[in-house]
Structure formats: C-alpha cells, structure tokens
Amino acid sequence: MHLTHRPVQSGDIPVICCFPQGPDELFYMFPKATYPLTPLQLSDAIAQRSASTVVEGQGLVLGFANFYKAEHGGVCALGNLVVAPAARGHGVARYLVQCMINLAREQFAARELWVSCFNHNTAGLLLYPQLGFVPFGVEERQTWDGTRVALVQMKQVLG
Template structure:
C-alpha cells in the first residue's frame, strides 16, 4: 500500500497541511511557527539527512514525512526529526511504515548504531507508539511555549542489522 521516496519540492504543500493544530506543529518541531510553510521546511532540512516521504503507491499521495539530524553538541548523536503523519492515514500503518523506513535508512545509509527522538508528555499516542517500537526514555527536559509548558521525553533505540541485512555487506 505504501512506498517511500526522498522529499521533493512538490511534497511541501502536502506536508504543511498535516499538522492539525499549533500543538501538533510543536510536536513536529518546536522551531516551526504556525501555520507551517514550505519555506520553514526547506530552511530546517538544510542540516538534515534522509528527508523522506511516505506515499500511497497507487496515487503517490504524500501521507507521512520525517528526517534525521545530528546533534552537534554530542559527536555521535543522531535524532529522528519532524515526524508527521497525515490525519487521514493515522492508525492505518503509515507511521509504522515511516518508522521502519527511517530506521533502515539510519542503519544502512548512515551507519548509525543508535537513534534518538524527542516526544512531548502530552503526545501520549506518540509515546505509546515509540515505546512499542523499543525506544526507551533516557532524559527529560522542560520545554515551554508562550501558552504551555511541556515535558520533553528523550528516547533512544539501538539499531541492529538483521542477519539478511548484514549478509548484503559481505
């Protein structure tokens, strides 16, 4: 049902429509300002790796987006960022497909041994999803906007090559 490809300029407008509120946009990135614009996405991906969209195979409709970034304050720290799924595809496997693709790209393309992410305490659906995927909390930070205070939970997952993946490199 789904396929993945690298982000293209034509995808930006669709991604901008995915966050349904200021809070969802904050979950996607505290650096974004509501309403999300293509220029904000283009600005943030300058320092990102593997900007990826998930599309419906038959129609090429963009249904999810994410990328990976490096935390310059920690030498080998890579983070999953800007994760968003179209409202009409939530609960339909798009997030799972996106996460599988991004973890594979981190392991195979970037040779990352572990990946981190930040999820806010009010995003209980996201916290449950990432926990189910084997992400474990390792730090907690206070984050605030003009309107609200959040607890940002930093999570980490070790990335292991499956046997069949390791065979590709022999």
C-alpha cells in the same frame, strides 16, 4: 494499504505543510516553526537536515520525517515526523519510523537512533516503545504559548 517511501521532493512540501492541524500539532512535529507551517519554514529545515523522507500510499504523500542529527557511526536523531490527518491510525507512522531506522543503519551506520516526544503527544509516546525505543531522559521545554511541557527522550540501540 500498500505503503512506499522515497526522498522528499520540492512538490511534496506544500502538501506536508497542511499536515499539522493546529499550533499544538506543529509544535510536536517542529517546535521551532510558527503556525501555520509554510513551505519556506519546511524547506529551510529540510536544507539543514538529513534523509528527509516521505511515505506514499495510493499515490498520496501520507507522512514525512528526517534526521536533525546524523553522525556517521554514531547517533541519528529523528525529527519533523508528521502523518497526514486522514492517514493517522493506519500504520503510516509505524512504517515511517521503521524506514528511518533502516536509513540510520544503512546510510549512516548509526549505533543509536534517538527520538524526542512531548508529553502531550500520546500517539508518539505509545508508538515508540512498541518499536523498541526506551526512555533515557526528560527535559523541561515551553510550548509556543509558554506552557511547561516535558520532552521525553528515547533511544534504540541499532544492532
């Protein structure tokens, strides 16, 4: 599948809101949001973040991510990453993370890109190290229903 990327547009927001398939998936993507994800919740997050980007394939929006932290010459932190359910396992997340690495380098001259991944998010925990991210910390957090989880923090030094 041929993938492209571009900045998010307002018409993409209702589509992206359908990607999280339950409270757990929404928690991985956007811990502060309440399920189901609404256009207002996502629009507010986009307004407070940088480089909100979508991946397209075959004319469809297939993935979304942004930076919740973007320090010029410093650290960018990847957030809100989500892939359309039908597109999972087809390289969309890998392509999207590579795009975000390039944006961190080119738009922000970032020295490091950080990503945080919850311990239940097996796909993310397996993907990020393949793309050069190295764990550097673990924090305890609580899910939407109060369950204890580990947030694994990883980073990639951008050359």
